[in-house]
Amino acid sequence: MNEILLSNQVLVYLLSESILFGLLLIAFVITFGILLKWDFGSYSEQQFLLERRAYLTMTILLFVFVVKFLLLVYFVFAIDSLSLLVPGAMCAAGVISANDYGMLLLFLKLVILFFLLLWMALNSYDLRAKNYPIFRLKSWLFIAIFFIISIELGLNFAYFSHIDTLEPVNCCSTLYGQLEGANPLPFGLNIMTLLLLFYLIYIVVMGAMLSKQRVLSVLATLLFVMIAYYSVVYFFGTYIYELPTHNCPFCMLQVEYYYVGYLVWGTLFVGAYLGIVSSIMEIGLKEERKKEQTSALILLSIFVLLCTAYVAIYYLRNGVFL
Amino acid sequence: MRTSPFFHFLMLGFFKERKKHIGVIAISLVILFLLGSALFISSSIRYSLNQTLAWEPDFVVQRTQGGQKVNAPTAWIDDLLEVHGISKVTPRVYGRYFFKAKENSFLIVGVDFMDEQSNKALRMMMDETDLKQFLKGDNMLVGEGVSTHLKTHFYPNGYTFLTPKGVFKKVNLFKVLPKKSNLISNDMIIVPIELAREILGMGEDEVSDIALNVPNDDEWDNVADKISAFYYDIHVTTKEDIKKAYENLYNYKGGVFLILFLIVIVTFVLILYQRYSMVYSSERRHIGLLRALGWSIRDVLKLKFFETMMIVVIAFVLGVALAYLYVFVLGAPLLREIFLGGANLPNSVILVPVLDFGILSSIFLIYAIPFISAVLIPTWKIAVTDPKEAML
Known part of the structure; x- marks a missing residue:
């Protein structure tokens, strides 16, 4: 059974x-x-x-x-x-x-x-x-x-x-956390440069969407999703959990963190999807799609604000960074 | 309010044609009610068990022989006490006492009243007991099921146990345990530890098993390993194991129910498909008229979609509310026997109201998706009606 x-x-x-x-x-x-x-x-x-x-x-x-x-x-x-x-x-x-x-x-x-x-x-x-x-x-x-x-x-x-209920699996801290010194980030980034990229690309995405640089906006959004994923898992997530060693994209979906993960990932993916789809439509069909672009911008901004807010609130409360 | 005339029209149509919808809503109600009740009961019991488990000791150490649990020697307690990080090592004495031709059994639990109890659940139950009085003679505290059983068998004040040595032992009934702990205490008899040993026929230096706590959660695996290495015939059970076993048991009961329920859902889909094909074919003229008035296919689809959604939502809210009333207000007569499985003594448990996102969304998905899927094709068929043909 x-x-x-x-x-x-x-x-x-x-x-x-x-x-x-x-x-x-x-x-x-x-x-x-x-x-x-x-x-x-x-x-x-x-x-x-x-x-x-x-x-x-x-x-x-x-x-x-x-x-x-x-x-x-x-x-x-x-x-x-x-x-x-x-x-x-x-x-x-x-x-x-x-x-x-x-x-x-x-x-x-x-x-x-x-x-x-x-x-x-x-x-x-x-x-x-x-x-x-x-x-x-x-x-x-x-x-x-x-x-x-x-x-x-x-x-x-x-x-x-095929899920075996007898075979033990790894928990998130072994999957994402303890890599014995190996750098989990792509392109040999460290946390500082990752964060720098995160905000920079966000600004590029905003700029490209507002100035109607369609191709750039698609590419930038794709890159942003990737960088945002790593930033949330390896930096912003630690502030959500208030634990510097806890790197996991899934735990934040649990009740302990008020299901905030659904909001974090929801705004990121829906925002990015809307942005990319509307840009592709504008490239391919030469048709203005203002509504989607605006919603994409708003959602991505909520995402960035939410992530930043966790860090800011932690700093204001405790006076130190993790 | 650009769409308000549309919704006005939708509402008017809905109330005018309400006779058509009542049948479907009634069937939906029955289905949602059954499903909701089953899931509510199973989740409520699961919740209560988890509450109870929170009070249980972290580890239980048993001695096994040929895969069977046997009594452990008291000497083990001293060895366990030496392991760092272990606290509240409590010997436990308990066992089943079969009553009259082995029809029913009681769970006899021996408690060392001089010692602090590691089991908070037991302590909570005995909170209001006057211990001095209790310890004066051979007294026992009994669960509600036991108390009723004894009364109906003409033992209102106590019971005479027959020990394995063939000696009769008379024990007075001191008090009945509070009803809110019924899920675990229904068939329980609590007696002092020496008395329990006597009734169950155990030696002075024997215990049924040993419970212990490890306050630091991170050390659980370590401690379990360490204890397991002490003896060859030792068996360590953690709280997590018990939790998982319960989870599996109630998943199993709920799961089998759901699988049987799939048959109902399939039948329901077929009925809906048939019914909507019929209902809509009688609406052909109506739709044809709308189309002739300039409605597009999309408008008709939209109208029918909102109509369906209204039925789904009304039925869902009513059905879940009915199930809630039945389970948590009326206490789910009949249906809960499946989940409690009272083969031994009849149990009456108060179901604690639990409503979570998981259950509500499960009920909604298993009902709404088949429903809307069944209605989609008839809806489309009527929406593409040619105005000219329909008016003929």
Whole structure:
């Protein structure tokens, strides 16, 4: 009997993912059929039928996007609650590294959400244009998304059925912390230069977005996500935990830290996604997307402020840095 | 308020057609109620057990022989006391006493009243007991289940135990333990340690097991290793092991329930699909009219989506509220027997209200996702209705 598969959260999660996949399968078959016969110039009965069917795909994808987003939060929550069952794990970090599928799964989830968001943006443009100028493009994008989601579904089941409840796993402090002097940061950075980069790139992102340097803004945002990840894990996180040796991206999702992790990672990823998607749209379609840009800026600024606030408040309270 | 006419229209339509929705809401209520009750009970019991566990000693040391637990010698206590970082080493004497043809059993717990108790749960239970009075004769404190059982078998004031040596031992009933500790104390009898040894037939220098605390959490693994190395037949159980076992047990019960529930959900989806196909086909003219008035397919989809969301939210709130009432106000009659499994003495436990994000979101996801998925395709079918065709 596999204890993991009987956990309520895991069951609910796997059921939800399977249902979504069922819907996506329907959408996939329809989209494939549409792509074969699509001809917007035609006035045949069949073309009208196809256009109607396209609405079903659209509805399904809209639903899937919203639920996938909720399920990512739920997924993190579910693996966090499993940490009691897996020996050695104290937060989601241990559980997710219990086998090789976990990290890949989490990464795929983030990728899928990004592409779904891109699809939504393309779709709204396509509908507004009335004559479906990028219908083929967005359909091919959907087919690509569908294949990634198929892999993800397989990974979901592989991941949860291969967590061993007897084999001890590493806890977050061994995964991220004690590296015996080895530098975990990329490009041989140290904390000082990392922080410098963090704020510098943030300013570059702001500048690029405001001055409409699209290519620069995409590149800068990508770099910012990476640097921000390391900064949170190795610097800002220690102030959230108020412990200089505690480096973990997952523990902050727990109740002890008032679930602040959901806010930290949420603002970072949603902000970055919106920024990148809107910039790509502006490069590719030459269309102004002010709303997304502004929300992206606001979210990223909240993220930076939140991280800085933790350090500032700690300093004001204790008069020293960690 | 750009969208307010839309919502006004949505509300009007919803109340005008409420008869159509009542059926679906009723089925949803039943499903949510069952699911919610089961999850509420399991989480409440889990919560209470965790509360109780917080009072338990960190380690329990037992002696095993051929995989079975046997009595440990008192000499072990002195060895354990020498390990640094260990505090509150308490010998424990307990065992089961089978009552009448082995139908039921009591848990006999021997307590050394002269010693400070390491087990806070026991201490809390006995807080109001007058110890001087209690220790004067052969007295016992009993749990509620034991007390009722004795009363119905005509032992209102005490019970005569038959020791393994064949001697009868009469013990007076001193007091009944408070009801709030029922989850652990229901079938418990607390007696002084020497009396317990006599009833259970144990030697003077024997204990059932030894409990000990290690105040520094970081040293738990070290201490467990050290103790394990003392003797070849020693077995160390930590609090974490017990916690995990409980977690597994209640996951198991809740999980099996959920797996059976999947069948219900599938049936529910099929019913919904059928029903909405029917309901919507009777609405074809209505939708056709809207389309003829200039509504786009997206507008119709939006209308139907909000309608579905309203049903989902109304059913969810009502269903969860009903389950809450049933479990935490009425005390979940019938259903909780599955989770408590009272094979021995009938138990009456007060379920402590626990509501957390995990449970609510689980209930919502397992209900809302299948629901909306089932409705999606009928909704689309009606939304793309050609106005001309529908009016014919």
